[in-house]
Amino acid sequence: MTRGRRRRWRIGLGAAVGSLLAGTAVLPSSAADTADVTDAVDYTVTVDPSRTGAAIDDSMYGVFFEDINRAADGGLYAELVQNRSFEYATADNKAYTPLTAWTTTGTARTVDDDGRLNARNRTYLSLGAGSSVTNSGYGTGLTVRKGARYDFSVWARADSALTVTLADADGALATPKRVTAKGGWAKYTASFTATRASTTGRLSVATTRDAALDMVSLFPRDTYNGRANGLRKDLAEKIAALKPGFVRFPGGCLVNTGSMEGYDAASGYQRKRAYQWKDTVGPVEQRATNANFWGYNQSYGLGYYEYFQFSEDIGAMPLPVVPALVTGCGQNQAVDDDALLKRHIQDTLDLIEFANGPVTSEWGRKRAQMGHPKPFHLTHLEVGNEENLPEQFFARFKEFSAAIEAKYPDVTVISNSGPDDSGTTFDTAWKLNKDADVAMVDEHYYNSPQWFLQNNDRYDSYDRGGPKVFLGEYASGGNTFANALSEAAYMTGLERNADVVKLASYAPLLAREDTVQWRPDMIWFDDQKSWGSADYEVQKLFMRNVGDRVVPSTATSTPSTTAPITGAVGLSTWATSAAYDDVRVTGADGTSLLDDDFSGDAAQWTTTGSGSWSVQDGSYVQSDEAAENTLVTAGDPAWHDYDLHAKATKKSGKEGFLVAFGVKDTGNYYWWNLGGWNNTQSAVEQAVNGGKSTLLAKAGSIETGRSYDIDIKVRGRQVTLYLDGQEWGSFKDDKPAEPFRQVVTRDQKTGDLIVKVVNAQDAQARTTVQLGGAKVAKSAAVTTLAAAPDAENTATGTPVKPVTSTFAGVADTFSYTFPANSVTFLRIKKR
Incomplete structure (x- = not known):
């Protein structure tokens, strides 16, 4: 994520393509209902199947996951209990205490002393005889569904009977459970079956004698793929439905902000430290929490093992990002500590071993002990994220790259070009990357819909022999259909230049509706439900209909005035x-x-x-x-x-x-x-x-x-x-914001010709399509996204959704009228 001045427009943006500044390819004003549009503009799309376009990799489009907007704890990570280990602190958020999200009765206090559960899980709860503690979850309460199973666990040090209840203001939601704790720290479990549904549930633990509690947890049994310590099913399914080619994780600013020193077991937490993967693997009760850059606490229950596992589950390439010892996101400091740099480089080599190493290796064995003896097949790894000090970053990047390439020559090491699409940092970073013959460079930018309509040709002029591009973060600054249209138009240019742009991911992925630090976002959710934005629908349409090779094509342009x-x-x-x-x-x-x-x-x-x-x-x-x-x-x-x-x-x-x-x-x-x-x-x-x-x-x-x-x-x-x-x-400023964009690809497996057209204006696009002698069937399967420019998918309605149909008029030359404000894919079968 790029942080800084761009924050000016991220909240409350209602961009609409149809009302651009006067004089720059002005489009008609927004229509209230696309069905009422009668105006039409004439176009011609000419396809040349005799020429060969760029090959498109299976991993072309992916997703970028960052723990922002409560994307992990309270989101994709299925744990229902907030602050389960009593580790919240003012370092995370000024309003936090170790008892945030908890209420107590009787005698209760949080303790950080030598009696703790372990060195990384330092704070625990001391409960007096006859006392109880109750958790309210992440929102108005714990959401439970009638008939669903829920797995409870707690680490306790006690000689006491513990009574565990799941209830709301109207009474019990399940039969209470009783567990007997004896002696030193041990894990105790129980399960509930909800007898009715509730969105205001509470989990309570009461003790008959003095007891120490830690890691109080409640998980739905029905997680994605049924995994313990798993993922919230509806969110994971929405991501899987995209069919992404890769998953970039664990984030942007999380990677290179805070202290690079890491966790210090001797002195306690190194609060606000950069994300370091070794903190996030192993038994969850032994993973240290951390202050999240976005103003809350992250538990690392969703860690590197789970990221790799999820990537594998959905058939996506894992793409982790590690810090390069140059901070970003407004901090802009280079850490000069050779010993620390060497440690981070070794940590990165250990990460590759954790992902790919045999079970006989140190880190391969740790992966196997967590339940995955087979390798995760890591092929790409990124060093650094949006560093605004290009020379300092690149000096460190070269050391990472040399060490990785020496030991793992088959792993592609990705650099970056800073936080913007242009400027001094961008130019300097690209020169350094190109001079060093870096394999791939990560670009990030967040711009207006107009910029995306104006810059479809951005990669047309990139050096075909230079580093490849990973467009790791991009979005047009809003979640209306106008935003999605501009991004769709831009994606046609990404595909046309698939020989340069090898990977691309919209960002960010997830947003919890009541905890938002960043807009726009692809998938939104609350405790009860989730919904894809208009941008999500565009991304899904492109990801599921990529094709294997571009078929060269051209289109006439929209008349404009300056x-x-x-x-x-x-x-x-x-x-x-x-x-x-x-x-x-x-x-x-x-x-x-x-x-x-x-x-x-x-x-x-x-x-x-x-x-x-x-x-x-x-x-x-x-x-x-x-x-x-x-x-x-x-x-x-x-x-x-x-x-x-x-x-x-x-x-x-x-x-x-x-x-x-x-x-x-x-x-x-x-x-x-x-x-x-x-x-x-x-x-x-x-x-x-x-x-x-x-x-x-x-x-x-x-x-x-x-x-x-x-x-x-x-x-x-x-x-x-x-x-x-x-x-x-x-x-x-005279570059036209062209609203009519297209690209044509071919699916090698099916032989389908996929004609993709974006019409980001209030006029219909009356189009003559010339297929250049391609051998095609007479009908096409059509998928259309069409809505008013200001339409936005929300918790109460999703007006932007795909409509499928069949078009029976395909010929070598045929006419098709693309609706106003629409994205249309025609899949034409090979004859």
Whole structure:
């Protein structure tokens, strides 16, 4: 995951493709109901079966799992008890205590002393005679289903009878169980059969004498594939239904944030440590918990063994990511400790042995002891994640790579290109990777729907002889069908370039509805149910209909116009206090459009965001250092071809200034972000319906207390930017956002020709399809996703879902009208 300034648009984004900024291949406004659309645009798709396109690997599309949005504990990991080992702490979340999610009666206290269960499971609960403890799960209570079986376990040190109950406010949900604990720490088990359903259940343990408890657990018997310590069935089934080619795990920021030192058994927890795989294997009661980067606790009950096992269960290639001793996600520090680096390299070699080694090897034996004597067939491994210090990262990556290739030459070692699709870090990282002839580079980017429609050709110009691309994280910034359409359009370009882009995964995978740190997400859930987003339906359609080889094809484009950039101007800050002065807007003919030296009031400015703006000593000051996106605007949205000048001074805070132009409204504008990303980078960003894309980026920072002269020259679609009188950069925003995209592939096994067409506009696409003499049957199986652009799948309804039909009019040249706002796959049988 990329963290930092992109957080501005991830929450509450409602992007719709049909209302892009004026002048950039403007699409018609959104239709309320695609059935009412009568307009049509004419296209021609021409297929050339005489030529051979790129081969597509079986692993082309996969999934990226990160423990974000409670994706693991409280999500995919089927454990129903929250904080089962009493290890929650303020290091995880300021609101946490060792008794979070628990209530007690009688005498009860949590203890961390030499009487603990083991060195890694340090805190336990001491219960006095006649006392009890009750757990409420992750939401309103434990969800149980009538007739379902549930397996209880607890580690206890006691000479006492323990009474275990499963109940809600209306009474018992199952017959209570009684277990007798005797002596030192031991594991005790029981099982329940629910006599009725409930979403507010509670699990309670009561004792007749003094007792110590730890690892209080309740699992549904019906986990995915019936595995103990298993996965929540409906979530695992939704992932399996995608038929992914790979599973990337354990995450993004989890991998390279926090201390690299790891767990210290002598001094107790090394809280907030980077994810290290050895912490996550072996008996669950011996796995240490950790503070999750996303603000909660992770138990590691779902660990590397379970990730490998799940990948195997669904027929996907496992693709683990290990830290490279350069932190990311806003931390941006390189760890200089040669001994620690060597340890991490050895840990990585041990990981490969754990996955692939014989049972006679140290780590292969540990895998066998966990229940899997056969190897997991690991073939790809990634080192690092989105490092923003490319030179420091790559120096360490080379040491990892050399050690892995020397011992395991058949394992592909994957590098990365930082957190963005362009900019200084990206360019530097790619040069380092290319010069070193790295096998594969992981790219990550989260952009607006418009960016995805504009950049279908991104990989057309990549070096065919250079490193291959793993698009490990991408999404368009929302879960509406408009977002999914733009991603589908982009995926046609990924397939067309399958000789370069070898792997691709939408991110993130899972989100618990009541615990969301990041939007958008592919699969959503609560304690009772789960549902796939519109993006999920697109990903599933592509994953299940990949094909083995691209059949070259072309399509005519959508007529478009190019109007000048128009809009008002704006000022903003982000976690920073700043002062602005001498704001002037002058037309290309010299006409004064705005001139404000703030010698009086700020009546010309409209506040649209947060923050505290006031005129102070002849400047317009935003004084709230904690406020994010404090945009104020002035002028006419119809302005075009003008010069904007402003003087800006940073007073305090984390970042710099944001000077906006081409402002249509709060979700549609450009701004020059000076000193963004924790004051490490400057960039021009474009917002379309709230979703941002970076148009130009450079490294750089803003000094506190220094006054800067900022000038922006807008002429047509051309923009030139000046800082203190020197040209900083320029760009021309004239790339069309093409709404009609296609790709054709062939399934070698069936001989099917798969024509995939995305029509991301409110007009139907009346299309002539020319198959170039391909020998095909007269009918095609059709799968269509069609909905209003703002349609969104939720817990209460899923308007975006596939519809299947048969089309009987296939010929060498035939006509097909693709619905407005649709993704359509035609599977045409070989004749």
